[in-house]
Amino acid sequence: MSGYKLFYFPGRGGAEKCRLAFAAAKIDYEDVRVPSEEWPKEKASGRPPLGQMPFIVTPEGKTLAQSGTIMKYICKKGGLSPADVFDEAIADMISDGVTDLFPPLIKMHFEKDETKKEELKKEFFGTTLPARLEKFEALLKNRNEGKDFFLGEKLTYADIIFFDFCNSFLSKGEKTVPEQLEKFPPLVQLYNRVLSVPEINEWVNKRPKTEM
Numbered sequence: 001m002s003g004y005k006l007f008y009f010p011g012r013g014g015a016e017k018c019r020l021a022f023a024a025a026k027i028d029y030e031d032v033r034v035p036s037e038e039w040p041k042e043k044a045s046g047r048p049p050l051g052q053m054p055f056i057v058t059p060e061g062k063t064l065a066q067s068g069t070i071m072k073y074i075c076k077k078g079g080l081s082p083a084d085v086f087d088e089a090i091a092d093m094i095s096d097g098v099t100d101l102f103p104p105l106i107k108m109h110f111e112k113d114e115t116k117k118e119e120l121k122k123e124f125f126g127t128t129l130p131a132r133l134e135k136f137e138a139l140l141k142n143r144n145e146g147k148d149f150f151l152g153e154k155l156t157y158a159d160i161i162f163f164d165f166c167n168s169f170l171s172k173g174e175k176t177v178p179e180q181l182e183k184f185p186p187l188v189q190l191y192n193r194v195l196s197v198p199e200i201n202e203w204v205n206k207r208p209k210t211e212m
């Protein structure tokens with residue numbers, strides 16, 4: 001055990017990309033799943049740096065929050081970050097490009113008015129998501145005609161965050177390729193390429209089954 005601890009609610013949610021990063025980076029950690037009723041006490045303790053989860057505690061006792069920051073930090077520790085500075089910026093652009101999809105997704109999820117919800121769904125699945133997937137496909141094809149990972153032969157956090165979005169939020173945690181990728185064969189292959197990384201596959205098979 002390396003001494004890292006990851007704190008999050010009992011679900012995939014915002015923490016799953018960090019868990020995938022720990023797995024791919026081959027860094028042991030304790031997956032601490034804080035029940036909702038215990039969260040107010042943890043929050044009030046002042047330990048979570050931004051008063052939110054996920055956050056990690058390092059072996060030295062330092063704390064770090066923000067799911068994307070944690071994912072990148074763990075990937076850097078595990079050598080899963082691009083060596084070239086511009087490539088790192090590309091990985092960040094893809095990572096932020098995935099993160100952009102969450103506000104409309106969350107808005108749609110929490111909309112109570114059924115008519116408005118249908119409109120938001122149509123907009124997201126009919127326009128917003130395919131437009132972004134088309135751009136991701138083009139970025140992937142920039143390297144070796146899309147036959148590798150986003151940044152080449154090496155898996156990086158850009159692939160992990162893309163896979164997590166597709167797997168956790170589109171495929172609801174199932175291993176099946178989300179139907180929304182079907183029009184983009186290189187992205188289907190990327191999804192399967194990430195899932196075939198032995199440490200990722202092992203984690204996806206053994207992780208607790210949760211709704212979200």
Ligand SMILES: N[C@@H](CCC(=O)N[C@@H](CS)C(=O)NCC(=O)O)C(=O)O
Pocket residue numbers: 013014043051052053054065066067068
């Ligand atoms: N941008 C942050 C968002 C963190 C966030 O919204 N966390 C939620 C759970 S998904 C939370 O801690 N809610 C409880 C609270 O704010 O008290 C991240 O990506 O980590």
